[in-house]
Amino acid sequence: MSLFETSLSYARAADQQDPLRPYREQFLFPERPSGEPYLYLCGNSLGLQPRQTRQYVLDELDDWAALGVEGHTQARHPWLSYHEFLTKPMARMVGGQPDETIVMNGLTVNLHLLMATFYRPSPTRYKILIEADAFPSDIYAVSSQLAWHGYDPTEGLLKLTPRPGAHCLETEDIATVLAQHGSDIALVLMGGVNYYTGQLFDIAEITRLAQAQGCVVGWDLAHAVGNVPLHLHDWNVDFAAWCTYKYLNSGPGGVAGAFIHARHATNTDLPRLAGWWGHDKATRFEMGPDFRAIPTVEGWQLSNAPVLLMAALRASLAMFDEVGMPALRAKSEKLTGYLRHLLQERAAHLNLSVITPESPAERGCQLSLLTGPDGKRLFDYLSRHGVICDWREPNVIRVAPTPFYNSFEDVWRLVDLLVQADPT
Ligand SMILES: *Cc1c(COP(=O)(O)O)cnc(C)c1O
Numbered sequence: 001m002s003l004f005e006t007s008l009s010y011a012r013a014a015d016q017q018d019p020l021r022p023y024r025e026q027f028l029f030p031e032r033p034s035g036e037p038y039l040y041l042c043g044n045s046l047g048l049q050p051r052q053t054r055q056y057v058l059d060e061l062d063d064w065a066a067l068g069v070e071g072h073t074q075a076r077h078p079w080l081s082y083h084e085f086l087t088k089p090m091a092r093m094v095g096g097q098p099d100e101t102i103v104m105n106g107l108t109v110n111l112h113l114l115m116a117t118f119y120r121p122s123p124t125r126y127k128i129l130i131e132a133d134a135f136p137s138d139i140y141a142v143s144s145q146l147a148w149h150g151y152d153p154t155e156g157l158l159k160l161t162p163r164p165g166a167h168c169l170e171t172e173d174i175a176t177v178l179a180q181h182g183s184d185i186a187l188v189l190m191g192g193v194n195y196y197t198g199q200l201f202d203i204a205e206i207t208r209l210a211q212a213q214g215c216v217v218g219w220d221l222a223h224a225v226g227n228v229p230l231h232l233h234d235w236n237v238d239f240a241a242w243c244t245y246k247y248l249n250s251g252p253g254g255v256a257g258a259f260i261h262a263r264h265a266t267n268t269d270l271p272r273l274a275g276w277w278g279h280d281k282a283t284r285f286e287m288g289p290d291f292r293a294i295p296t297v298e299g300w301q302l303s304n305a306p307v308l309l310m311a312a313l314r315a316s317l318a319m320f321d322e323v324g325m326p327a328l329r330a331k332s333e334k335l336t337g338y339l340r341h342l343l344q345e346r347a348a349h350l351n352l353s354v355i356t357p358e359s360p361a362e363r364g365c366q367l368s369l370l371t372g373p374d375g376k377r378l379f380d381y382l383s384r385h386g387v388i389c390d391w392r393e394p395n396v397i398r399v400a401p402t403p404f405y406n407s408f409e410d411v412w413r414l415v416d417l418l419v420q421a422d423p424t
Contacts, residue, residue: 004341018408021407024405026319043246052318079304093226095232095233095234096233102297113272114241116271119186127184129158129188129190142189167368178212178213182215183214188218192240193227193366196368203237227332239258248320268295276304278301280292346416347419352369366400368392379397
């Protein structure tokens with residue numbers, strides 16, 4: 001007997017029993033010209049706007065209008081220390097301590113800043129290890145770091161490739177690469193959840209294996225944060241960075257996050273690219289010429305807080321705090337499991353194969369569907385019928401039912417459209 005049935009009434013009953021069901025109403029769904037909402041399955045790319053975000057941003061605009069520069073100290077949420085309102089909620093999202101977790105800049109900017117400290121190549125150990133199908137910005141970032149330090153990226157960048165015919169990586173194969181090449185590798189930088197395949201890596205184990213070889217280990221958590229539970233401190237990760245506009249629903253170009261393990265973050269002697277916002281708070285406004293780093297991850301800040309972006313993130317993190325990752329993850333495992341099951345039961349004829357690992361321990365909410373030769377036409381058909389998901393060249397459709405705002409009925413409707421597909 002199977003866990004799920006294929007009827008619409010089953011999907012509706014599952015929604016009735018879903019304790020997170022009321023949260024769907026707290027998000028704004030884009031609407032089709034007919035006034036019907038789109039079937040939105042693209043939270044892996046840009047999360048939907050929470051209803052309360054507008055008011056959080058308006059409050060800051062109003063305080064700016066009323067107070068001008070005095071808002072730095074007199075605003076309801078003073079701008080001078082605005083990032084501090086985000087520190088604890090964000091630390092809870094990633095399993096970091098407050099002195100390890102910071103909200104600042106954009107994701108790729110943070111990767112470079114963190115590499116300025118943690119990629120310290122020497123002539124005998126300078127290589128960087130990354131997944132072959134990592135997000136392009138990450139490949140550009142590590143390649144340019146190699147070149148910046150005078151190394152040839154084509155030689156210095158080691159890429160992890162799946163076994164022939166496979167799409168995902170095996171931890172044991174990563175272990176083999178580390179055992180063979182670890183002493184040449186200065187830095188391992190991987191995506192916690194790969195953006196293309198949706199594979200969730202064993203972050204704790206890979207970190208342990210790489211550190212045993214003397215490598216520094218950083219993680220790009222763009223597709224992991226707000227999607228899967230994270231315990232960066234306990235996993236002893238050296239550093240991490242992530243954006244917040246995907247599963248964290250902070251809005252386009254939202255301010256990013258960074259983590260530096262306490263054993264590094266408290267070390268003010270570590271080399272870094274410094275700015276005034278990383279300077280000791282007590283003496284920052286004496287405007288002296290000598291940089292004195294804050295002895296936490298705050299010591300890596302460059303600029304004063306982008307308050308309007310941070311207001312939007314505050315609105316969203318308040319919701320994550322209210323619900324908590326355990327409840328979101330519990331629903332997510334069911335919702336994505338249901339999608340997988342329906343595809344198997346109802347859409348087997350479509351020549352789609354799911355390249356995301358089957359085990360919930362190895363995936364978040366996204367499934368990546370490898371299509372046949374008419375994949376792009378299938379994707380266009382879905383678009384014409386009100387589905388927002390995404391197409392990744394050469395042949396993958398990514399769909400991400402997010403537990404915060406997607407329903408079992410959404411998943412049922414997607415598969416029902418696929419079943420009726422006539423992409424010609
Ligand atoms: C989304 C994403 C990015 C985007 O980088 P930005 O600096 O936020 O534009 C980078 N890397 C990964 C792995 C991503 O998923």
